[in-house]
Amino acid sequence: METRTFEEWMARKEHKVDERQIDMFYDKAHIAVELVNEYDPDLLSRVSTIANLASGAYGLYNSGEANKELPPDVKRWLIYRGVKEDQIGRVPQLILKKWGVDPKQIEIGDTIHVNVRRILSQSKNDIDAVLQIGSTIVHEATHEKEREFTGTSSETGPKIAEQKFMQWASQNMRRITGKFVGKPRKNADYYERHSL
Ligand SMILES: [Zn+2]
Numbered sequence: 649m650e651t652r653t654f655e656e657w658m659a660r661k662e663h664k665v666d667e668r669q670i671d672m673f674y675d676k677a678h679i680a681v682e683l684v685n686e687y688d689p690d691l692l693s694r695v696s697t698i699a700n701l702a703s704g705a706y707g708l709y710n711s712g713e714a715n716k717e718l719p720p721d722v723k724r725w726l727i728y729r730g731v732k733e734d735q736i737g738r739v740p741q742l743i744l745k746k747w748g749v750d751p752k753q754i755e756i757g758d759t760i761h762v763n764v765r766r767i768l769s770q771s772k773n774d775i776d777a778v779l780q781i782g783s784t785i786v787h788e789a790t791h792e793k794e795r796e797f798t799g800t801s802s803e804t805g806p807k808i809a810e811q812k813f814m815q816w817a818s819q820n821m822r823r824i825t826g827k828f829v830g831k832p833r834k835n836a837d838y839y840e841r842h843s844l
Pocket of ligand 1 (some may be wrong): 787806
């Protein structure tokens with residue numbers, strides 16, 4: 649039906665990532681998320697949460713946290729096929745498609761983590777910190793994308809993706825530096841509304 653397609657399109661277009669955790673650690677983290685969305689509007693379309701990483705690496709994607717919303721009949725069918733109920737979210741989109749699940753019925757809500765404190769402690773200034781956070785988001789989101797669409801992921805794709813993002817950033821530096829001047833915050837509102 650025509651209207652439904654439009655609604656789906658709107659839902660996808662208005663997809664927002666819950667980035668409150670990293671915003672709490674750094675009031676300019678939202679600029680990094682904005683930049684990633686400008687660089688590649690699709691990259692965070694399956695990511696529902698950018699969480700803080702308290703220690704260790706710069707970032708993390710753990711497929712054990714992968715999450716999917718599926719219609720009940722699809723869930724029942726997957727369980728019938730032998731997938732454990734608490735493992736359903738981890739079945740990559742690729743496999744679900746192979747098994748005949750319509751991608752439109754799959755709502756992916758994956759999580760990636762960024763170690764904001766570590767990046768802040770090692771960056772020279774706000775622009776440097778924001779770009780490091782941005783490239784970490786690109787790196788982890790590329791792991792997420794590769795795993796959903798190919799079933800696996802290595803360091804190669806994410807590292808190349810990071811380099812491309814930094815190249816893009818250096819070509820758009822004037823516009824990027826403009827974002828650091830007196831821009832109002834805009835994330836909190838959305839989530840308060842959303843949780844009603
Ligand atoms: Zn990696």
